[in-house]
Amino acid sequence: MKNLKKWTHEKIQKNFGDSLFRNGLGQEMKEILIVVPVYNEEKNILKVIDKIITNVPQADILVVDDGSTDRTKEILDYHKVSYLSHAANLGYGSAVQTGLKYAVSNKYPIISLMDGDGQHDPKELFLMIKKLKEENLDLVIGSRFITFWKTVYPVSLPRKLGMIFFSLIASLLTKIRIKDTTSGFQVFNLRTAGFLQKIYPTDFPDAEILILLNLLYFKTKEIPVKMNARKKGKSMITFFRSLYYPFRMFVSILVVLIRVLILKKQVKNV
């Protein structure tokens, strides 16, 4: 792990020497950016980075440290991992938004989101990116669900019921089958990132974002992917969050629908 930077550089040179481009500072950049939002993930982060480098060497990695109070930032610094660090904890959504802003300002054509707790398997990214490119999609969601009941990832029953309920609402409103509305494993293009960076919610993005994207004609597809259960550290989903979740979702979906109606009216009038 001490020679992570050297190892990364060698891999880049070996595999993707030609697909590099440069940013405003004249640094070499690649076609794909993997954004990894983290909060207090000192036990998982290096393994996650290691796995990404091994499996997706053609990607740049950006860790967004959301004001961690443990040694996460120190570890990132020591191993020379590219990161952005929030001075205070803002929430998962804001960390993702920071990553999206970075991706957009550096004009990465493909952007991926992966959680920093090791739940997402980077090997699955190949299929997701392939789908995005081949089918000319705007967003590909890595789903825990194969059917509404059959899941590749352990989820508690109350949570599963909530997810199914809001998935059904999202599917009804968008006329697209979306089974996993809370998945943080996503791949999208620059156009989608450009849109999302402006409207991303501060806390937890959910079905409302997928509904908004679909109603505004962003092409979305969901594919089942393998996900691992969290091994170390704490999940961001707390008891209070699970209580407040349904109310928040109802209000968010309502606001999204009104927003879309207003937007469509404005477009018609122009």
Add this chain to the structure above:
Amino acid sequence: MFELILRSQLFLILIIALNVALIIYLLIKEKINVEYSLIWFFALIFAAIIVVSKKFLLFLTSLIGAKLPASTLAYLGFTFIFFVLIYFSTRISILSNKLKKLIQYTAFLEKKQKELEKRKNNQSTPIKNKDL
């Protein structure tokens, strides 16, 4: 009956006076902005008018259909608090968004600064004989 009303009037006026004093104190100590203190001053002036002018209070009582003037005071108090809470919720939301933007901006600046320092260090590395 009249005595009781007078006593409650005096009590309410005392509370209003204490509140005015508290806001002036907070202003002097710069713990409240003039902008926000005005909301409280206007509210307290309005409360004082209601408490002092019995006719106005009775008019308001008949207007809202309350039986007792005390109910009118409670009703107006709740309404005021409700609107003030909504106003402050919007202020907090606006401030949270501004803070979020600021924190994101500093994160970008920090990264840029590190990258520039790295470049500077690389450029200022003296050329050794063997490199020539």
